[in-house]
Amino acid sequence: MEYEDKAGRPSKPPSPKQNVRKNLDFEPLSTTALILEDRPANLPAKPAEEAQKHRQQYEEMVVQAKKRELKEAQRRRRQLEERCRLEESIGNAVLTWNNEILPNWETMWCSRKVRDLWWQGIPPSVRGKVWSLAIGNELNITHELFDICLARAKERWRSFSTGGSEAENEDAGFSAADREASLELIKLDISRTFPNLCIFQQGGPYHDMLHSILGAYTCYRPDVGYVQGMSFIAAVLILNLDTADAFIAFSNLLNKPCQMAFFRVDHGLMLTYFAAFEVFFEENLPKLFAHFKKNNLTPDIYLIDWIFTLYSKSLPLDLACRVWDVFCRDGEGFLFRTALGILKLFEDILTKMDFIHIAQFLTRLPEDLPAEEVFASIATIQMQSRNRKWAQVLTALQRDSRDTEKGSPSLRH
Helix, strand or coil: CCCECCCCCECCCCCHHHHHHHHHHHCCCCHHHHHHCCCCCCCCCCCHHHHHHHHHHHHHHHHHHHHHHHHHHHHHHHHHHHHHHHHHHHHHHHHHHHHHHHHHHHHHCCCHHHHHHHHCCCCHHHHHHHHHHHHCCCCCCCHHHHHHHHHHHHHHHHHHHCCCCHHHHHHCCCCHHHHHHHHHHHHHHHHCCCCCCCCCCCCCCCHHHHHHHHHHHHHHCCCCCCCCCHHHHHHHHHCCCCHHHHHHHHHHHHCCHHHHHHHCCCHHHHHHHHHHHHHHHHHHCHHHHHHHHHCCCCCHHHHHHHHHCCCCCCCCHHHHHHHHHHHHHHCCHHHHHHHHHHHHHCHHHHCCCCHHHHHHHHHCCCCCCCHHHHHHHHHCCCCEECCEEHHHHHHHHHHHHHHHHCCCCCCCC
16 A cells, blocks of 8 residues: 555555665765765775775774773863862861861961961851951941841832822932932842842842842941942842841941942042052063053053952852952952952963953953962962052052142152
8 A cells, every 4th residue: 555656556665775875865874884884786886995994094083082082081080089179178178167267266267277278268158157257347237227227228119119209208318319229220230130140130039138238228328329339249248148147248348448439439549549559560560561551551441340349240250259258358458469360360361452352351351260270360469569568558649649639749659
């Protein structure tokens, strides 16, 4: 029945050779078949020399394939061994932090052993505790104060969302611009905070926590309000601390001189920080410094975003957390040391670029930066200029800046 045509007459089944030929037209042959198998009967046979040549080529391909497989197997084994060593190292570090360091924080945190362990990265399971202790709570913020600020923020949002009169909002100390900042800007920035993680987006597990901390802070510090970049800092803290503790760390962190200068947009003080940075830039990387000067590339072009978000937006999250680890230990100077470490890591590339390409590169760093390479580069940066450390250089520049404003000579070098 299969071989009957439409007229009902029986049809002759196709020959095996026709089947083979049909298959050859539509199905690619394997490499082995192309090299080792005899040609179809309707084609001339391979010459002996050609057949021998193909056989040798095939054997060479097999040898190369086995080498690649062996190399890949060795790579996977090395990765597994490295992962096991890393997990063992982290496990030992967790025990050391929990059993030795944290119970004796006041006496041990500044010891050489702890500083060396700190540089290697704080284990994620204890990172929040260490950050809280290192940042401190000079503002004496309590969980109760957070609850009060959060309640005020929620009441404020309700008033705005229900269309409370402008007079009521003004009486409460909230201008139209303040209303927009608290509602629209925070809402917009939350959706743009670590978008690849999806955990801070609407409906995500940390969306409301992030909204609560940012809203509570605008009530706690209405003189500062909400500034773009804050959401990334709060998000990193949320990933490592409970909501109330994250708010305490967040508020104290933003109260540091450098963060306050940037978030309050104190142009004079920001310029002083940039000037201090350039002192160490020229000291550590004179060739790149001269290239930047030649191309009129000023620090504000790339530093502002790095400092505003404490690198959490610019670097891979795990690397940013390691930067935070040492920043919590060493203070603001490490933020600028990190910047110099990044510049040194890419010095050879940057010296070959023009203004546009440098700015594009530094405002969008590679997403696969290896933490060890970055920290190895940072370690080579010396934060000392003419026997003066970061704080001393910054203080001197601030003093000279004040003297200049009073009519004294320009900054002395």
